[in-house]
Amino acid sequence: MDVVGKRCRVWWPFDREWYPGTVAHWTLSAPKAVRNAIAVGATADPARGWYLIIYDDGEHEWNQLTDHSVIVGSRASLPSAPRGGPEARTEHAAGGAAGGAAGGACLALAARGGCVASAQRGVGASDAPTSIRTGAHAALDPDGACVARGAPTPTPPPTTFDAAGNCARAQNVGATTLADVYVEPALSAPAQAEHLAAAAQQQQQQMEQTGGTGGDRTPVVRLPTAAEVEPAGAAGVPCAPLHFAPATHGSPATHGSPARHGSPARHGSPARHGSPVTHGSPARHGSPATHGSPARHGSPARHGSPARHGSPVTHGSPARHGSPATHGSPARHGSPARHGSPARHGSPARHGSPVTHGVKRKASGSSPWPWDGGVDRCEKQAVAFSAVRRATTDVCSGAARAMPPFARADQPAPFAQAGQPARARDASHDCDEAGGGHHRGGCDEGARDKDGARPTWPDDDGVGEHGRRERREALVRRVEQREQLCDSGRRSPCDSGARRGAATSGTASRLTLPTDDAAAQTLSPSADPAAVPALPLAALGVGIGARSDGMWHRRSSRVTHAGDPADTTELSGALRHFLNVWRGPNIPAEERTLMTNASGIVGLHVCAALLSVSEVQALRLIFAAHKAWSQYIYGSSPALEQRAGSRLDSVLQRIDFGPHGCHPEGVVAHQSPMWPLHGVRARLLSLLQARVRAAFGNLLPWSDEVGGQADMMQMTQMRPSEELAPHVDSRDRWGEGIASMAWGQGEGLTSAAGEAWTLCMRRGTGKAAEDRVDIALPAGACYIITRAAQGRTEHCLANKVAHQRCSCCWQHGVQTDRNGFVTRQSITVRVFARWPHDR
């Protein structure tokens, strides 16, 4: 706490940048997002408390400052430390008294940490990371934390705020300025190993000196045994490869075992034609025989494309469950050539009854990676990796515990005493509430460490210091190898890890965003109100969308790399072509087929033909010019799981454009870069926006927001059979009104603009939402969600925030044709919410 108000710098390894900021606040109890992170496997020292770092560029994060990627204050005794003042010397002396053999050297394992949840493709291949999680716990060197403690360090002046409530956190907050900050170089791997071994040795010595108790310094370095850390496979050997191939019918990676999905026999069967939305119980899908049963086929009249049936949305009954006609993708049913006789198409039993839509989530007892029998090398490597992380974290936390004021015996340890069950409950609660799309992934398997037990290692198995050191070195090498594999762009270890992690092991990428409540709750009950300035929440910029989980996420959403996510020459050419075919904002009224409150859903409006085929073709070129697609992992949905036979998350490709400092939609995308919205994209947005406005008129309430201009544009690609699970977009990050338009990357069977797709509207808090409406939309259509269909906090009767679910607002999701072959492309435009919801 005595570092509150001080300047700091934080190393973001995947940005490869130090970011300056200020330690603005300390709280003993973990912020909610941090608690979630802990519940899904991160480790923390409950006694240490949490520091709020506010970066100069507006981002913020909670951090325990046990990470040597964080430098607070100055280090006078380091030769390279510039201008170390008395305070700096005090700080270092305090640390040095505790050991400090390595001076200020820091171990930066985390910075070098492996790709656990990979997924960034592109993003400037050379500059940008391929990982979205680092496991960013660098070990603490033996002189303790990088922060001042113990010694009579002068209390810095509190962070101040100007009249407008802005945090005065610029250059001279506290007694330390940026010039005093020592920028710590990352150590080489051998140096890290050596350093860590030295730390272990010192602690061992201290333990011996204090009769095994370590006095008030808890000995925490216990090395994992070889059995614990040694993966079965050779280190660095790539894992089972992912199959990203055109795989429209389900690669093993995305759709479970080939046996389930890959068999030609199955694909040739009528079972292929069941709608992802509408397919019924697993039992029905499990048996090809049942799919072929004539008894289940319905009348041809139900299978027409939207074009044949008129407006696609008119089919939905206001009763929300939809008439049979609302179900099933037109593309699926439109072509006899693909689907055989009309008799093949779904019967009322398959499509008509809402009951059949209630596919229960299937508890996944089996491995989601069927081809490897449940345990692949990546998994084992991840265990080893996490062993490193935990061990090093223990070093950190041990030192931290020893050091007042972090070890506050007088304060309840929130995790240890409040009870692990509470944490686990918290986590699942969050997940349950979080909306299927964005958070669901984290609940089930994510709580690896939710029992809250601090990681401990069995006692030394007699290998001695030398042996331990060797083991450490081996671990470090493994981490490095892993990183190299990731860096080299090979998919196998990283992506496999990502997917496995996403599907099963609860990566930290599933953190939920903090809510206002959570942040307020964190900020207000301070362990030491006298010492911690009362910080206006809004002034801190704390809220949904701001960083709060930095300890495990070391890649920011800042765009730090030069360039553009597209080939700019191609992009300009594509825009020129687009301008040639663009019809202007107005389209003939008879073409628009505007449906308001579609299918009885208040606030959902659809324009069935916003884009012409020529415009779609030009948009394809614009998409094709983009290279840096981020992988965006959504939670699984019942339909997806049913197809896969077990839990399987969905992965989309996405690029987000918007104002600097704002965050993309979604939890994982929270880690994705927000590219600047200017130039060609700004032009494109303004054209599309004009069209949307002309089509929807007053139904689109952007006029109330920032002069009616959308300021965020998101490009999404979903391969055939992928889906976006139902979710609410962040309820308080976006202004009222979100518009999405979609088409195919190529021609569909029934339309040159692409294949039809299904907009899945869901309402309800249970896992199987009570209200379910599936609306088949043709390529080129646009829908907007407002009010209850969007679910902003101010429209929510339950006042839900972020991605929480409620029973009054609708969630939206997208399903592509399970048997389709055309990637769905979409552009979503939103408005960032402005004050007081400014995120």
Ligand SMILES: O=C(O)CCC(=O)C(=O)O
């Ligand atoms: O692509 C779409 O239609 C919508 C995308 C969406 O809902 C989202 O990104 O939140």
Ligand SMILES: [Fe+2]
């Ligand atoms: Fe959405």
